[in-house]
Amino acid sequence: MAEQPHFVIVGGGTAGWIAAFIIQDSIKRLKLDAKLSVVESSKIPTVGVGEATTAAFHVFLTHFGIDIFEFFRKTEATYKLGIRHEDWRRKGFTYYGPIDDPHAVVRPPPGAPSDYLNVYAVSVNEPVQDMHLFGPLLKQKKAPWAQKADGSLIPLGPFLPAYHFDQSLVGKFLKEESEGVEIVDNVLTGVERNGETGDVTALVFEDGQKLEGDFFIDATGFRKRLIVGEMQATWISYQHELPVNRALPFWLPVEPGEEIANYTRAWAQEAGWMWQIPTQYRYGCGYVYSDEFRTPDEAHAEVERVLGRKIEVRGDIQFKIGRLEKAWINNVVAVGLSSSFLEPLESTSIHGTIVQMMMFAGQYLRDPAKMGQPLRDDYNRRVGRQVDDFRTFVNTHYMTERDDTPFWREVREHRIHPETKQRLERWKTEMPRREHFADYLFGLPHVETQLHYPVLDGLGLLDPAVAKAEMARDPKLRKFARETHAGLVKEYKQAASKALGHAEFLELVRGMG
Numbered sequence: 001m002a003e004q005p006h007f008v009i010v011g012g013g014t015a016g017w018i019a020a021f022i023i024q025d026s027i028k029r030l031k032l033d034a035k036l037s038v039v040e041s042s043k044i045p046t047v048g049v050g051e052a053t054t055a056a057f058h059v060f061l062t063h064f065g066i067d068i069f070e071f072f073r074k075t076e077a078t079y080k081l082g083i084r085h086e087d088w089r090r091k092g093f094t095y096y097g098p099i100d101d102p103h104a105v106v107r108p109p110p111g112a113p114s115d116y117l118n119v120y121a122v123s124v125n126e127p128v129q130d131m132h133l134f135g136p137l138l139k140q141k142k143a144p145w146a147q148k149a150d151g152s153l154i155p156l157g158p159f160l161p162a163y164h165f166d167q168s169l170v171g172k173f174l175k176e177e178s179e180g181v182e183i184v185d186n187v188l189t190g191v192e193r194n195g196e197t198g199d200v201t202a203l204v205f206e207d208g209q210k211l212e213g214d215f216f217i218d219a220t221g222f223r224k225r226l227i228v229g230e231m232q233a234t235w236i237s238y239q240h241e242l243p244v245n246r247a248l249p250f251w252l253p254v255e256p257g258e259e260i261a262n263y264t265r266a267w268a269q270e271a272g273w274m275w276q277i278p279t280q281y282r283y284g285c286g287y288v289y290s291d292e293f294r295t296p297d298e299a300h301a302e303v304e305r306v307l308g309r310k311i312e313v314r315g316d317i318q319f320k321i322g323r324l325e326k327a328w329i330n331n332v333v334a335v336g337l338s339s340s341f342l343e344p345l346e347s348t349s350i351h352g353t354i355v356q357m358m359m360f361a362g363q364y365l366r367d368p369a370k371m372g373q374p375l376r377d378d379y380n381r382r383v384g385r386q387v388d389d390f391r392t393f394v395n396t397h398y399m400t401e402r403d404d405t406p407f408w409r410e411v412r413e414h415r416i417h418p419e420t421k422q423r424l425e426r427w428k429t430e431m432p433r434r435e436h437f438a439d440y441l442f443g444l445p446h447v448e449t450q451l452h453y454p455v456l457d458g459l460g461l462l463d464p465a466v467a468k469a470e471m472a473r474d475p476k477l478r479k480f481a482r483e484t485h486a487g488l489v490k491e492y493k494q495a496a497s498k499a500l501g502h503a504e505f506l507e508l509v510r511g512m513g
Helices: 013-029 055-063 068-075 116-123 134-140 167-177 296-307 348-364 373-396 406-414 418-426 449-458 464-472 475-498 502-512
Strands: 006-010 035-039 050-052 078-080 082-086 094-098 145-147 153-155 162-166 182-184 188-193 200-205 210-212 215-218 235-237 246-253 263-268 272-278 282-289 322-324 332-334
Touching: 006 013, 013 035, 013 055, 013 167, 013 215, 013 348, 050 167, 050 272, 050 282, 055 068, 055 162, 055 348, 068 162, 068 167, 068 502, 078 502, 082 134, 082 449, 094 134, 094 449, 116 449, 116 464, 116 475, 134 475, 162 167, 246 296, 282 296, 322 373, 348 373, 373 418, 373 449, 464 475
Parallel strands: 006 035, 006 215, 035 182, 082 263, 215 332
Antiparallel strands: 050 162, 078 162, 082 094, 145 153, 188 200, 200 210, 235 322, 246 282, 263 272, 272 282
8 A cells, every 4th residue: 555645835824825725625626645844943033024915816815715804914915906007107196906896896797898897997098997886985985884773793795805914924823723734843954866867755854853745835035946946947037128136125114094005006216116914913015126227325325315324234135037937847846936037016926826736736636656747737837827928917017107217217128028019009999808819727817807907998009999899889888888887987986985894893703812
């Protein structure tokens, strides 16, 4: 009888624990008699940073039966209903990217094309954000909940939110919520491999102990300890088209009585952009910039000038933007920052981890002895394409009207990727449709039109005349879209007037604990 296969995740943190939940779930579902271990060291401190997610994280929490209010209480989390983009299109111009999808709450007429509500909004020159439930909530910093007379909370309709949190607290929370996972608290110092196949066979720790395994998930972050340190995986750089390569992180306090933002603030600066991510008691912030155009001291001075206050910088992070050519080599698969890194403009990191692990567990996971090269090749192709799509989407944000600094002139003139140009060229003559994005992730969520429309619309990259011509082809659909659009805008304005302020909502949730 074969020995029980052993899956080992190297590195805890958010990525490692997301992987643990999904793999453990799949092992049970497949009735695999397998063991799962997570290796993390209490000696290595986790750096708490403000982190933002997409709605995929909400789906992850609800799938595993995690109480959302308890999650808020234990991780200092806040809602993320979208992104506030400031000064990107031009200085002084702000647009919001709400993450909910109005198409999901309306039954379309038979044969209606995808994104007809977005097309209608553009055709009448209305901001696409206005027909989203999250649109008015973002502007007013409100939570998607109202309070009944008896004090109980009532949701303002069906919605899929995302979250902001301190990532060190989330790793800890997921660890506490996990079941049936062996936790190995030790410091990795070496790796043993099979001389013939090259597979990893065991981890060696600083106290001389060993942990044997059959399949390894590298969640060691930027260290890429197994996938690059052992497997020599090749890195594909996106440095040319995503030109920021350095970050200056800092915290700002949430002042007493201040309303807490329910959005990630992405605020364009002279040589990059600044993020502000609210947790319940402070804002995780940072200036992501290009050191071709700013020294760290200049970046620091710029932030203080813009904010009008002194800041305490919490490090100088230098990073390489890009992805592994192959995220899965032999019996090692990399997730999270071990696998790819993009500037945190659209919260692609945790989203990518969840989708990749769901895809891996749903389509490829089996007894390690049966996970051969054809599976690896297929997985690598799909994950590579996913991250390339993230790159193209983030690169699209740099198609701006700004030419007020050398950085913005350089980016606009020389750093737009050919694929970005190709898509924008297509969308000059036809409106973006879901069919323009191939589904190669087995139906799992991806950056498609729902996320593109607010950005393309906010940057002025869509032509109302093209939208108008498309709507004119089907007067019946245009009438339906007009009435639906007006109904949604009115309904959501009313809903927002009843919604609780974000800070008040969080205080009520804390009180329930």
